[in-house]
Amino acid sequence: MAKRKLMMLGPPGAGKGTQAKLLSERLSIPHVSTGDMLREARRKGTPMGQEAARYMDGGQLVPDEVVIGIVRERLAEEDAQAGFILDGFPRTRPQAESLDAMGIVLEAVLNVRVSDDEVVRRLGGRLSCPACGRVYHEAFSPPTVSDTCDTCGHLGLIKREDDRPEAIRERLKGYWAQTNPLVEYYESKGVLVDVDGEREPVDVERQVVDAVQ
Numbered sequence: 001m002a003k004r005k006l007m008m009l010g011p012p013g014a015g016k017g018t019q020a021k022l023l024s025e026r027l028s029i030p031h032v033s034t035g036d037m038l039r040e041a042r043r044k045g046t047p048m049g050q051e052a053a054r055y056m057d058g059g060q061l062v063p064d065e066v067v068i069g070i071v072r073e074r075l076a077e078e079d080a081q082a083g084f085i086l087d088g089f090p091r092t093r094p095q096a097e098s099l100d101a102m103g104i105v106l107e108a109v110l111n112v113r114v115s116d117d118e119v120v121r122r123l124g125g126r127l128s129c130p131a132c133g134r135v136y137h138e139a140f141s142p143p144t145v146s147d148t149c150d151t152c153g154h155l156g157l158i159k160r161e162d163d164r165p166e167a168i169r170e171r172l173k174g175y176w177a178q179t180n181p182l183v184e185y186y187e188s189k190g191v192l193v194d195v196d197g198e199r200e201p202v203d204v205e206r207q208v209v210d211a212v213q
């Protein structure tokens with residue numbers, strides 16, 4: 001019987017979202033991405049979405065109590081009762097403790113390891129279309145015609161501030177200070193599984209599938 005109460009841990013750019021989606025389909029359990037939920041709530045203009053938007057627009061992290069509130073509601077839904085894959089939560093020790101306080105016991109925490117230099121290489125090559133928002137990568141998924149959006153034809157792809165190497169290094173500092181301590185937290189609970197995130201995608205997927213058996 002596969003483990004079904006799961007969490008993806010790892011730095012930005014590790015491929016957590018991709019792996020979580022694959023596992024979600026394979027195990028028929030929901031992919032609970034706090035980033036997706038916040039963006040969705042914001043798009044719909046719910047009270048929680050409006051509150052989150054205030055922080056996001058100010059370039060701040062959404063506070064723990066807001067994030068914890070949306071995760072609690074999401075995990076109470078019918079489709080999450082048989083299992084789920086958390087992606088982007090918990091991100092801090094207080095968030096991890098709040099999950100414990102909800103009585104939710106994770107069965108496996110998949111720690112996708114990728115070096116800082118590799119994260120910078122992956123995220124630093126991103127290009128965005130300012131007209132439609134589509135994201136490309138200089139090396140891995142360039143547009144068909146140089147500097148031109150495949151989707152909308154806009155000429156002139158841009159590198160967002162967030163995707164500049166200095167900005168990525170800054171985000172990584174936050175990851176190492178706030179989120180990486182969760183490795184030890186879940187190791188002590190005996191549920192941590194390391195995944196080498198720098199291998200070929202199909203090999204990363206195999207490690208992830210093995211980890212939940």
Ligand SMILES: [Zn+2]
Binds near residue numbers: 131133149150152
């Ligand atoms: Zn476009």
